[in-house]
Amino acid sequence: MLWEGDTLLQVGARALAILSTLTEAPGRLVPKHELLERAWPDGRVDEANLKVQISTLRRALRGFEGLIRAEASLGYRFLGETAPRNPDRNIPRRRFSMPRLLTQPIGRDNVVADIVRLLKENRLVTVLGPGGIGKTTVALAIAHRLPDTIADETCFVDLNSIERDDQLYGAVARALNFPVGEAPTLEQIQVALQGRSLFLVFDPCEHVTDAVALMVEHVLGFSDQVRILVTSRESLRIGAEFVWHLEPLEVPPPSLIDTAANAARYSAVQLFTRTAAEVSGDFAFDDESAPAIVELCRRLDGIPLAIKTAASMVGTLDIGEICRGLDQRLSLLEPDRQAAKPGQRSLVSTLDSSYDLLPYNERAVLRRLAHFAGAFTLDAAVAVVGDDTMDASVVREAVVALANKSFLIVNHQTRPPEYRLFETVRAYAATSFRAG
Ligand SMILES: Nc1ncnc2c1ncn2[C@@H]1O[C@H](COP(=O)(O)OP(=O)(O)OP(=O)(O)O)[C@@H](O)[C@H]1O
Ligand SMILES: [Mg+2]
Incomplete structure (x- = not known):
């Protein structure tokens, strides 16, 4: 009416x-x-x-x-209808549980703009990538910049606080500020979402993938006004999902002449220098220090969390020492492990949380893969990793699963495809303390 x-x-x-x-x-x-x-x-x-x-x-x-x-x-x-909103009337969008964007993301403007565009056409986009690559940072930037034409309301559902699938609906209801008690049902969530033009962000999802997949499918089924952004190390594997593989920050190519001016054009280097300058007043980025910084950013695969961790060591270590330390694998992870304060995000805790989700076979294969220095094919992995306790099919399945869970980088340009471990994952998996 x-x-x-x-x-x-x-x-x-x-x-x-x-x-x-x-x-x-x-x-x-x-x-x-x-x-x-x-x-x-x-x-x-x-x-x-x-x-x-x-x-x-x-x-x-x-x-x-x-x-x-x-x-x-x-x-x-x-229950009535209202006339279309006058676009000149600037009604502020309602935001629920939205964390602040603490620092300005480096080098992600195009990614954010592209995903915002994608969300106009696709009601479910998953930002996929390994721990520390910047998924949450990108999701937050999108949530803050999403134009009002896409949704009237935005709700950021932080899933870090839950451990099990059955806690998902409670987390969603809390984020939406909806008073439905400790253990709401999907029907109650449906009632809460009915008729709303809403942008929902679920971050992160890899530990509750099945529950999120079920819920998202259901929500997209009953409402055509809800759009969803998921961040995860693993995709949801449902029909409506558009998967966006988040690339690392840009690192200078090997051909670059590593002057400071050349290197400063790359986002990984910019993150390193910004972080280093924050922790050390003496930090100098010049033609002398540039080659070692470029080398570090390359070795760390452009992963922001790893780059920030390395850069924050410049207060106590010389850049050359940090760089050389990457060869002794514990050096980046162990000081980080010791320095991590309760509640503080660290590279090791990020890797721990991914590793702890792996089944036994995948852990065993990952530890053995850490001995590969560079890229390898599936057959090479079987030859090196397989033995009496692990036959070829187990190794193959585990390698593919590890790639799906963002532990391995896959190069589909080569025939057959080649796999490679992120350097931080290799350092982590190779350390003897990961016995289990
Ligand atoms: N583009 C960027 N510019 C500056 N800092 C960044 C950028 N991307 C990520 N960071 C920083 O790197 C760290 C890791 O980023 P973030 O938490 O977004 O990663 P993530 O992919 O969500 O990791 P996880 O899988 O563990 O949730 C954070 O400290 C974040 O501030
Ligand atoms: Mg995250």
Whole structure:
């Protein structure tokens, strides 16, 4: 039903705030607490006041009072249609649970713009890549820059705080600020999402892949107004998914003459120098230090977390020492392990969390693959890794699974395809403390 809005409604500011909240997303169940927050932004107020204002509104809407429907004890829903929003009216987008973007991402402007464009056509995009490559950073930049034309609301669902599949709905409900108790059902989530033009970000998902895949399929099935961005080390493998393989930051090619001016054009080098300058007032980026920095960025495969970890050592170590230390594999990981404070993100904790999710066979194969110095084919992996305890098919399956989980870089340009371990993964897998 269309509400012709040329009748002047004689209601006060509170009722008007409630009506505009309800009509922002017709059909959406708006929880009571959200209406209370909008109508009484300055403080706590008894729920009875909300009932009074709803009655006032219904009286004012004479003949159309059925447009405002109460939903059990949860909240209210506006059942009419509203005229299309005037594009000149700048209504701020509602944001739920959105973390701040702490530092400006380096070298990701094009990626962010491309994924935003993709989201116009595809309702599900997965940003895929290994630990520390910058998935969360890119997802946050997208969530902050997403134009209002794509969604009216944005909700960032941080899945770091959950460990098991059955905790997913609770995390989503909390992020949406939706009061449905500790263990909501999928039906309740559906009610919460109904009729909303919403951009949902799930970050990260590799530890609850199956539950996220199920839920995302369901949500995309019942709503055509929800768009979803997932970050993960592993894809969801569902039909609607567009997978975006996030590339590392740009490292200078081997042919580059490593002057400071040349090297400074590459995003990996920019991240190194920015971080080093933050930790050490004495840090100098010049033609003398540039070759070692370029070498470090290449050896670390352009992975931002690894580059930041190495750069933060310049306060205590000479760049040449950090670079030479990469040959003794523990050197980048062990000081990081010791320095990590509780709650602080470290390269080792990132690698631990990926490794801990692997089944026994994949761990064993990964440790053995760490002995490959460069790229290898599947057949070479079988020849080197296989033995009496692990036959060829087990090794093949494990190598493919490790590639799908972003432990290996796959080069599909070669025939047959070649695999390579990220340098940080190799250092980690090769260390004897990873026995299990
Ligand atoms: N483009 C970038 N510019 C500057 N810093 C970056 C960039 N990308 C990532 N970082 C930094 O590198 C670190 C790792 O990034 P991020 O947390 O986004 O990685 P991730 O891929 O989400 O890792 P994980 O798989 O462990 O969740 C963070 O400290 C982040 O601030
Ligand atoms: Mg992340």
